Amino acid sequence: MAEELKLKSIKVSKLLEIDESQNFLMGFEVLAGGAGLDKDITCPEINRPGLTLSGFMEHFASERILVLGRGEVAYIEKLIADNETENVEKFFSFDIPVCIVTHGQSIPQYVMDFADMRSIPVLRTKLSTEKFIALITTILDDLFASYAVFHGNLVSIYNIGVMILGSSGIGKSESVLGLVERGHKFISDDMVRVKKLRTPSGFELKGEPYVDYGPYIEIRGIGIINVSQYYGEGRVLNFEHMGLVVKLVEWRSDYNYDRLGMEEQYMNILGLDIPMKEIPVSSGRNVPLLIEVAAYREVMRRLGYNSAEELERKVINFMKKERELE
């Protein structure tokens, strides 16, 4: 089983990169403390430091991302106006990874100077506090999720993430190309990262490229191909929820392959069972077609249909009737 890994920290600058990749949805601007952009964020949680600013410093989770909403900023302004800056000074004496100001607010020069002096980055977002917190929580959960890395390919077939595993040279990449040709969507060639994410109903696995250079695929004898250039941007996805693992294996005549499809096989990934099909490869077998059917079978299975069980019921009923006639 693949090893469970976890990201220990991300740089503050990563938040800016994510913002850029999302078309500036959060619209981050660096207000102060730019020297601290390489600071580590080690905790996927946020904190609103109202209590701290009012002077209660116990249990202050300073390692979290601190969010300054309208209330906090107004309070800081009031403290400065009243010349009671002791708490603000104490606040900035903690080793804070990053402060984020919401609602596109401006903050007093006094605070900016402190942030610059202590190299604590202060970012500003145009989003409201509630929207920002919802968004950043999803982003952080995703970044800090535990994950495993597989040597395999990932395709989205009928909205099911299908990971194709198999030894080198068995034809994984060629199968992916065949699937893209048939209208399915390419996600990753050769290295797949599978993340375990919490959902309201439990956990789910999300598959994505391990390193996202772009939709490149290596085909032996042809070379490297950019899938979006050759087949169109519509045939490329960034991620998909995992639903099936297909293991391509060399055909062996003495091996008993699943011929009925009545018993499900599973692969355990990060503690979750994902349906698995072992597909023997030999000349004359159209592997992309087989993988497509395996994915479609998974769609039907989720809907409660199983062709083998259906046939089984018919055969048994038929035999029963014959016996009653005798």
Add this chain to the structure above:
Amino acid sequence: MKRISVTISNEYGLHARPASLLANTASQYTSEIRIIKEGKEVNAKSIMNLLLLAAGKGTIIDVTAEGTDDNDALEAIRFLIEERKFDEK
């Protein structure tokens, strides 16, 4: 060509799981193996063929084999159907 007769003796007869066991057993031999029930003759290495027979409990079927390992194949099939009863009741 060798020929034997066997009786299906498990409760649910030759349904999907037993058919798969029988086809897999037959596939391990190079001989041409056929199953005959009341004049219907099918290939023992094909699950779909075997299911067509709808051979219920008590049915007597003939098994024929032709090839270099015919004796072994017939014995393995007899053992599966009559002694192991497809590992069922």
